[in-house]
Amino acid sequence: MRILVIGLGRWGVKHLRVLDELGVEVWVAERSEDRRRLALASGIGPDRVHADFRDGLPHVDAVDVVTPADSHLAVAGHCLRAGKPCFVEKPLAATIGEARELAGIVTATGGLLQVGHVFRFHPVAEALQERLDRDTVGRVRYCTGRFAGFKRPRNDVGITQTDAIHFFDLFAALLRRAPTAVTAALRDYLGRGLDDCAFAAVEYGEVTAFIEASYFAPRTMRECVIVGEGATLVGDFSASTVHVYPNRHVRGSAAWQVSEGPVEVIEAKGPEPLREELAHFLDVVKRGASPSVNVADGLRSLRTVTAARMSSELGRRVLLEEAG
DSSP: OEEEEEOOSTTHHHHHHHHHHTTOEEEEEOSOHHHHHHHHHTTOOGGGEESSHHHHGGGOSEEEEOSOGGGHHHHHHHHHHTTOOEEEESSSOSSHHHHHHHHHHHHHHTOOEEEEOGGGGSHHHHHHHHHHHTTOSOSEEEEEEEEEOSOOOOSSSOHIIIIIHHHHHHHHHHHTOOOOEEEEEEEOTTOSSSOOEEEEEEEETTEEEEEEEESOOSSOEEEEEEEESSOEEEEETTTTEEEEEOOEEEEOSSSEEEEOOOOEEEEOOOSOHHHHHHHHHHHHHHHTOOOSSOHHHHHHHHHHHHHHHHHHHHTSOEEGGGGO
8 A cells, every 4th residue: 555644744754654664655745855855764765755745646545644734624635635545633624614624525525534533542542441331430420631741832733722632532432422512721821822721621411521731741641530430540641551440439327438449450551552543544445444533523523622712712611512
């Protein structure tokens, strides 16, 4: 299979490496001459490296779009109209309007589009889903998610759209419920016109997930907590572990009592999530199947981002239906 990687930024270079490891014939489109030199230095032949993605498009079977979000509609839309299956890194687009337009192109062309919500393919997410499906947690009361750490901010979208969105999507998948409302506070402490700190309470029906994202925390935090009536799950995506706490409150004759047991530690090891994600894309392209993370998932997550932004601006709870 021949795959055209469009964009060789910080994350695009990782895509290039993983696709090469997966044994596909990699083509590259990158406007920066310096980054094209990197592709050539990695062993990709000069006939497979282009400044304009349209020059490489006729020669490949599918494309991998790893460009800034504000280019996704134009780039992926062109590729879909050319009949090429697309992998598009999250967020699906820069705005909810552009995302809806891209979804319309997928429908009109009958094309295949997978959105890059990589946490879905993390071994921790798989371990959490397995425990939830076994109903060892009981009725879920609430969840928390933290995606924070001191790092360089992205220039195309705010942190809600690039980091908090990971948990917006993941909790929808784990709980098997669409978000229904959001109450959020977004801040632009650096004065760039883009949010760099976000706190959002996302309602998935009767279950609320409290999600934090920021560029300021002094250590990397990639963690989620799922609190149930029968047990609590703590997933650490950095350490690749899931802790299972068999904690319960038991009604006594006079007062509530606590019941605790030994903590189970699950070592959630496995292949690199990006490798699993791109391998899935290659597989669905070969089979002509539907991806597990499709354009509807990407659109739903971006609607949640839009609702969070509206909530912060309006100072009130916003229903998802208000976000388009």
